[in-house]
Structure formats: C-alpha cells, structure tokens
Amino acid sequence: MIRLFGVTKSYPSRGPVLKGLDLHVAKGEYLVVCGTSGVGKTTLLRILTAQESPDEGQVMVAGRNLAKLKRSAIPYLRRNIGVIYQDFKLLGGESVLENVALPLRISGVHGKPLRDRVDGVLELVGLSDKHLSRCGTMSGGEQQRVALARALAADPTILLADEPTGNLDPKATALVLELISKAHRRGLTVILATHDPQVMAGGQADRVLELSGGRFVRDEVHSGVCLDLHSAADGHVEAISLLV
C-alpha cells in the first residue's frame, strides 16, 4: 500500500530531517510511528499526502509514484487518504454535518448517498445525535471524533493520524484510539504518528516504528518481535527481543 525507498528530506532551517528512509506498509496494516517532537513524523506524513516532496528517494502510495504524479492528479490521490490532526482542522463555524459532508461533496457525492454516508460515519464515531451541532462549541474529544468521521467519510483506503490525541484527555484518547482501531478492523491501512506513550502502549497497532535522528531505529511487530534497527542497518542483528 505504501512504500518508501531511501527518502531524504531536509529544511534549510532544520537541516536533514529524514535520512534515507525505507518503509513498506502492507494493505490493512496498522502502523504507529513514534518519536520525540521534531523528529520528522509530521514531515513523513506530509510527504505521504504530497504536501512535501522528498529531496531524494521514491514514494509509492496506493500504487502511484508520487514523484511522477502530475500536480493536477494530487487531489485525486488525497481522496484515497483520510487525515486527522492534533488540532482537528475542522471548520469551526460549520455544523458537524457540513464538516463530515465536505470530502463527499469534493468527491462529487450529493443528495441521499451523501446523507446516508454521513449518518453511517457519525454512527461509527458515536455522534449520531450531533448532526447540527457547531464544531466550535464541542469538546476536544468530540471534535476529534468529528475529524475522524470526516476522514472516513469518503471511504479512503489509508488513514493518516498526526498526533491525533495530542489535545485530548486520557479518556478521550482511549476512545479515539478505539475508533481508529475500529476503522482499521474494517480494512483500512493506518499510520499513526505520535510521541504519546499512552498511544504507543495502546497495543492496538500491528507494528510500531520509532523514528530518531532521521532514521527508523526500532521496528516492533505486535506479535512480539522487536528488531533493533541500529544494528540491522549495519547488517548485523544484535538484539531480537521476544515480547510476551
């Protein structure tokens, strides 16, 4: 579903952020990318949504090489990707209905199919009774659930979550993580970027990758295998831990 080959990205003000990243995310996989703030998690997600181009390397998303993608084709790529953010990025003055319906309208869905789809995703996130509420007046947890409903509305194949629980209390965090897992169980490929230990320990991901110094330094498969990529990069796997 997603492949990165030697992706490098640097900014004049920050220097190199990503250094030759390789990554393969299978269809239907739930991947958590963790790391401290400023380590390049958001940059990675921005590259996947074609908001940024890598300085070097190739990126394949849903079978499309982003380097060869025409500018006019980028919107159509993004319709396959649902994104949620720490700051929700909702239209605060608009109703829940209008926010969730937006990606559907963009995709050309109108009338009854639009209403049915909005009802479906709002039911999924437990906000069926909030159609007409103004997003600006809702709690953080509710807003993130609206954002998730919006991300799922156009039936994307990939869900990217950039610090989705960064502004939420533990209870809301747990609920949002549960909803993301629910979406994943429906077949969605999920990449969640976080620095939050609660999310990392949530244990619902198939795999956790730790990003540090522009490289993946830890690749932990949920089945219990943890690969120390510091050593793997040198060709010698020194530590493979079995997590029980």
Added chain:
Amino acid sequence: MRSIGYHLKRTLSGLGARPLALLLTLGSVALAFLLVGSVFLTAHNLSRLTDLWGAGATVAVDLAEGAPPAEVARVEQALREIKGVRAVKRVSPVMAKARLMRLLGEDAPVIASVEAGFLPSSLEVTIGGDRQDVLGAQQRISRMSGVVPGVEAVQTVETWFHRLDRLISGIRLAAAGLGLLVLVACAYIIMVTIRLRFVDRRQELQVMRLMGATERFIRIPYLLEGMWHGLLGAALALCLLLVGHHLLTARAETLFGAGVHPSQLGFLPLGQLACGLAIGGLCGLAGALVATRQPSHG
C-alpha cells in the same frame, strides 16, 4: 453539475459573511457604473433630440433667376432622389414675400411696396430620418450650389448639425474611455475584496485541499461571488440611473427650456442595459479570477 447548488450556497454565505465589505464594494462598483451610465445616457438623449430636431429640418434651395421650368423640374427630381428628403415644395417670389411679411409682423409695411421679384424663386426641401440621413442629405444638397444648373444657393443648418454630431461622438468616445478605466477600477476593487476573503479563509481552503479538493472546486464560489459583485453593482447603478432619469425627465422643460419635451427623452435601450449588466458580471469575474489565481500549495 450537481455540486452547483453547493457552490451557490457557499457563494451566498460568502456574500452575507461581511455585509459592510459587500456594501462598500457594491457601492463603489455602482458609483463607477453610474458615472459611465450617465455619460452614455446623455449621449443617447442628445442623439435622440438631434434626430428629432433633424426630422423637421428644412433646406432652402434658391433657384437661378430665369431658370427655365424644365431645369427647375430636373433640380426638383434630383432633390427627391436624395435619401432623407421627405418633400420638395416650390416657393414662388410672391409666396416668399408673403411669408416674410408674416414674419416681420408690425414691420411688414416696410417691404409692402417692394416688388415680389426681389426675392428668388426657391425650392423648400423637408428632410427626415435619423441624424445620419439628415446630415447626408444636407451635405449632398449643399454640394448642388453653383454646380447643378438652375441652383444658385443653398441655405442649410448643416454646420450646427455637424457640430452637434461631433459633440455626440465625442461624448460617446469619452464614455468608452471612461468606461474602460472604470472597468479596470471595478475589477481591481472586486479583486481586492475577493482576495481578502480568500486569504481570510486560507486555513479552510488548505483543509479542503488536503481532502482532495481541486483548485477549480475551491475557486468556483469565489468566482461566482466576484461575478455577483459586478452584476449587483451594475444593476444598482442602472436602478439609480433610472431614478435620476425619471427625476430629470419630469423637470426637463424647466431645466432645458421649452425646446425639450419630456417625451423626447428616453432611457438607455434594453440591449445597452443588458450589455451593461453583462459587462458588470464579467468585470467581477475577471477580478475574482485574478484574486484566486495562485499556485496550489500542498
């Protein structure tokens, strides 16, 4: 096409979002269009009045003394063949003297004892049609003087008519030039208004882009909004112009003298009104196109 309802809804919500800015923009556009419309309306009515005044114009063709009847008949025939000539009437010296005495009124006895023969025989030519016909006929008749056998002199109001024609053309040219300037100014005003709204909502637009909205999808409501600004501004200007026209028409005789009757003044024809509205809309659209043109960032 099904999304047009959604775009219209967004356009209307955009128009209502900042009523003061909307009023200022509409007011500026309306004032600009009112200025140009007034000049065009003035030219239109001057043209109408000239046509009306020209319709009853008469030209006197003085015949050479002793011109044989056959020659006079040929001149008369030649005059009738000129476009715009409505009637040709022979005026004998006796008739001319009688007219002159009527005109002199109390002073008529001064010429009462003079022989009728001191006045030349002439042909009184009535010209009608629009201003161009009248001008053309007068020019052709004037050229007969001293050239066509039997014609001694021609007395016309050509010079006055020409001046008026040049004045109307000048006013129309000024209106066109002014119109062009006004169009650029209106497009600029609308561009600034739309640009401010576009920048104001950049975060919302960015979210839409992230959800896969094309630039066309994002721009359509703003383009429609710009078009509405131009269209409504032009419509408001035409309404104000109509009110002004009615007020002036009602006082036409007081303001312009007995020579101008209210029924002789008219408003701009429908074609020009439709053209004005269309130009307003296109001007707004052009402003909005420039305002929303930007590279697609992320």
